[in-house]
Amino acid sequence: MTDKLFDNFIQQQLYHKESPVPPGLWDKIAAQKEKEKPAFIWWKNPKIYGVGFAVVSIFLAGIFLQKQHNTSVAIANKPVDNTQQNQIINSNSTIKNIVSSSPSIELNKTNKNQKISLSSDEKHLTSSISKRNMVQKKLQENKSNVSVNSNQLELAEKNTNTNFSYFNQNSTSPVLNKQLDFGKLLTDNEIVHLGTPKKTSNGLSIGVSSNLNNHLGSIGSNASETQFFTKSGKKLFATTATPPIINLRKVFGLDDCPSANGSFRNDFYIEGYASADYTMKRVDNISTTDAYLAKKDSAEKMRGGFTLGVRFSKSISNNMFLKSGFQFTQMFEQFKLTTENERRVTTTIVTRTLVRAGLPDTTISDTTSLIQIGYRTQRNTNLYRSIELPILLSYEFGKQDSKYSFALTAGAIINLSTWNNGITVDELNQVVSINSKPTQNSFYTHQIGLSAYLSASVIKQLNEKWSFFAEPYLRYSLGKNNVASGFVQQFDAIGINFGTRLKLNK
Amino acid sequence: MIKGCISQHVQCQKALFTLYAPKFMTVCLRYAVDTMEAEDFLQEGFVRIFNNLHQFKFEGSFEGWMRRIVVNVCLKKLQKKKLVFNEIIEEQSTVPSIDASAYNHLGESDLLKLISKLPEGYRIVFNLNVIEGYSHEEIAKMLNVQPSTSRSQLVKARKMLQQQILELQKVAV
Numbered sequence: 001m002t003d004k005l006f007d008n009f010i011q012q013q014l015y016h017k018e019s020p021v022p023p024g025l026w027d028k029i030a031a032q033k034e035k036e037k038p039a040f041i042w043w044k045n046p047k048i049y050g051v052g053f054a055v056v057s058i059f060l061a062g063i064f065l066q067k068q069h070n071t072s073v074a075i076a077n078k079p080v081d082n083t084q085q086n087q088i089i090n091s092n093s094t095i096k097n098i099v100s101s102s103p104s105i106e107l108n109k110t111n112k113n114q115k116i117s118l119s120s121d122e123k124h125l126t127s128s129i130s131k132r133n134m135v136q137k138k139l140q141e142n143k144s145n146v147s148v149n150s151n152q153l154e155l156a157e158k159n160t161n162t163n164f165s166y167f168n169q170n171s172t173s174p175v176l177n178k179q180l181d182f183g184k185l186l187t188d189n190e191i192v193h194l195g196t197p198k199k200t201s202n203g204l205s206i207g208v209s210s211n212l213n214n215h216l217g218s219i220g221s222n223a224s225e226t227q228f229f230t231k232s233g234k235k236l237f238a239t240t241a242t243p244p245i246i247n248l249r250k251v252f253g254l255d256d257c258p259s260a261n262g263s264f265r266n267d268f269y270i271e272g273y274a275s276a277d278y279t280m281k282r283v284d285n286i287s288t289t290d291a292y293l294a295k296k297d298s299a300e301k302m303r304g305g306f307t308l309g310v311r312f313s314k315s316i317s318n319n320m321f322l323k324s325g326f327q328f329t330q331m332f333e334q335f336k337l338t339t340e341n342e343r344r345v346t347t348t349i350v351t352r353t354l355v356r357a358g359l360p361d362t363t364i365s366d367t368t369s370l371i372q373i374g375y376r377t378q379r380n381t382n383l384y385r386s387i388e389l390p391i392l393l394s395y396e397f398g399k400q401d402s403k404y405s406f407a408l409t410a411g412a413i414i415n416l417s418t419w420n421n422g423i424t425v426d427e428l429n430q431v432v433s434i435n436s437k438p439t440q441n442s443f444y445t446h447q448i449g450l451s452a453y454l455s456a457s458v459i460k461q462l463n464e465k466w467s468f469f470a471e472p473y474l475r476y477s478l479g480k481n482n483v484a485s486g487f488v489q490q491f492d493a494i495g496i497n498f499g500t501r502l503k504l505n506k
Numbered sequence: 507m508i509k510g511c512i513s514q515h516v517q518c519q520k521a522l523f524t525l526y527a528p529k530f531m532t533v534c535l536r537y538a539v540d541t542m543e544a545e546d547f548l549q550e551g552f553v554r555i556f557n558n559l560h561q562f563k564f565e566g567s568f569e570g571w572m573r574r575i576v577v578n579v580c581l582k583k584l585q586k587k588k589l590v591f592n593e594i595i596e597e598q599s600t601v602p603s604i605d606a607s608a609y610n611h612l613g614e615s616d617l618l619k620l621i622s623k624l625p626e627g628y629r630i631v632f633n634l635n636v637i638e639g640y641s642h643e644e645i646a647k648m649l650n651v652q653p654s655t656s657r658s659q660l661v662k663a664r665k666m667l668q669q670q671i672l673e674l675q676k677v678a679v
Contacts, residue, residue: 003664007636010617010667014637017614018528019535022545026523029552030516036553286561287574290582291650427647 273499288486305331333382342376382422449479471497537580551576628663
């Protein structure tokens with residue numbers, strides 16, 4: 001039987017052979033798995049980074065929406081100017097703006113002369129008296145009679161078609177701790193009588209009556225929401241417990257129309273930056289030997305890098321920016337491999353002439369080989385270069401024109417192209433090139449892939465147009481390369497971007 | 507089942523273990539000195555399979571992928587014990603050809619026992635080349651030795667195994 005047949009026989013016999021598994025082995029495996037569970041499982045799981053990024057994004061979006069909401073409240077709290085009020089008065093509608101910091105309000109409309117009386121607890125009235133005076137003044141300007149005493153505020157309106165009551169948009173009840181948002185104007189010539197609020201088992205209820213048969217309003221409330229209705233069932237307004245309506249057009253800055261508090265921020269910037277990077281490499285074994293990876297690791301040391309980039313920044317709200325552009329990254333790696341048993345043979349030929357008396361001279365050539373056994377060290381600086389596309393979302397703290405502002409930025413850096421230059425050692429301990437071209441099979445695969453980017457930056461405004469910023473950042477690689485070589489390696493970096501920012505619009 | 511294992515579902519992992527453990531036990535027995543050591547290898551191998559399952563790309567044989575991990579674990583464990591490739595002085599330079607009928611009496615268990623009696627270096631190279639099908643270059647990489655060392659170890663291992671089979675045959679006769 002030949003060796004080949006012998007080998008085949010053995011393989012056929014043993015390759016698929018099954019042996020009894022010791023009982024209890026599964027329990028041991030389960031126990032070991034539990035014991036070896038990494039404390040920071042997220043460190044190796046890229047999905048966790050996605051979730052983390054989503055959480056940060058949601059957090060930033062939450063801050064943004066909260067700010068948006070506060071802005072809308074601020075707009076509503078602004079006093080109505082004379083021109084607006086005149087317009088309201090001249091219209092055929094009844095507009096109610098009820099000023100009160102207390103829900104203990106009573107508005108009585110006695111008859112069609114539109115005499116309105118507001119009653120309130122004295123202590124609550126005191127806190128809002130200044131606002132009422134302001135309204136009183138405005139009403140007087142519009143030929144309205146307003147009388148105020150400690151418990152009662154009477155508003156007499158000469159204009160039979162126009163009635164006023166003014167609610168503070170952000171009135172808060174100290175008794176029930178219930179924040180009310182009266183953000184809408186009542187129309188349809190409605191006069192509403194609001195009774196003193198009563199606390200019920202399930203929240204707030206406010207009695208409502210009206211002398212106008214056609215416009216009896218009602219107010220209902222529960223623990224989470226308070227709503228106001230006309231007699232006809234039309235919803236008038238609700239408390240702030242109702243979630244704010246998200247205006248996506250506004251969130252993404254699609255509406256360039258100015259809002260009530262001034263023009264919407266719609267700025268374009270171009271940012272140029274450069275950074276010195278501290279680079280790190282992670283190598284994971286897939287199917288090669290640990291001995292090889294240890295040798296490779298000892299031969300290679302990361303030696304930093306740099307990044308140059310340009311990116312455009314567009315405000316998508318007062319504080320939020322979307323940034324994208326191009327950047328060039330270069331990482332340096334020192335390669336040093338010492339191989340043993342390197343032999344160098346030196347051949348030496350020594351020629352001597354023997355001079356003897358009476359005899360012809362004799363020339364003797366002696367060839368000697370000198371073998372030197374020693375170490376050989378190969379050094380090289382490897383370069384890893386990439387062109388990348390950052391897509392970042394940034395939230396900027398501080399006012400628009402403040403001298404200093406701070407920003408948090410998170411996003412992804414997409415690798416567009418990578419090319420390497422240098423050498424490394426392969427599993428056979430041979431030095432191989434890592435030079436890569438897109439069409440060429442290389443020891444390293446071509447793409448580095450996707451990275452997560454997180455940074456915090458300080459921005460100093462130099463003048464109206466120019467700003468300077470410093471941006472410490474962390475870049476964590478999510479993509480993997482070199483799977484074909486039996487291992488994967490990923491490059492991470494920390495650094496500080498220094499750059500300037502130019503405002504492109506006026 | 508693979509996806510369930512990736513999601514760390516214990517039931518799926520147990521099913522995978524039940525399905526493949528007997529085969530991989532044989533693999534471990536071929537590399538280990540005894541059953542206790544083989545059990546250690548198998549335990550470590552499955553833990554590593556479960557930890558690295560997310561790296562399986564659903565390309566090629568899944569069993570082959572797992573087997574490779576188990577073999578790597580065995581080698582790693584053996585390398586920790588300072589694997590030595592001994593040169594054994596051979597008493598007989600040539601082994602008489604064995605008749606094919608001699609193998610009829612050989613069972614799988616007998617073969618396994620004979621292989622386990624081989625010196626460690628011989629046994630590993632023989633297992634890797636003859637049974638797992640690795641080339642000498644691949645074996646050299648895995649064991650951090652020269653391919654020529656792998657070749658010579660295989661020749662000697664084969665010779666020694668054939669000799670043992672002959673002796674077994676004589677006893678049987």
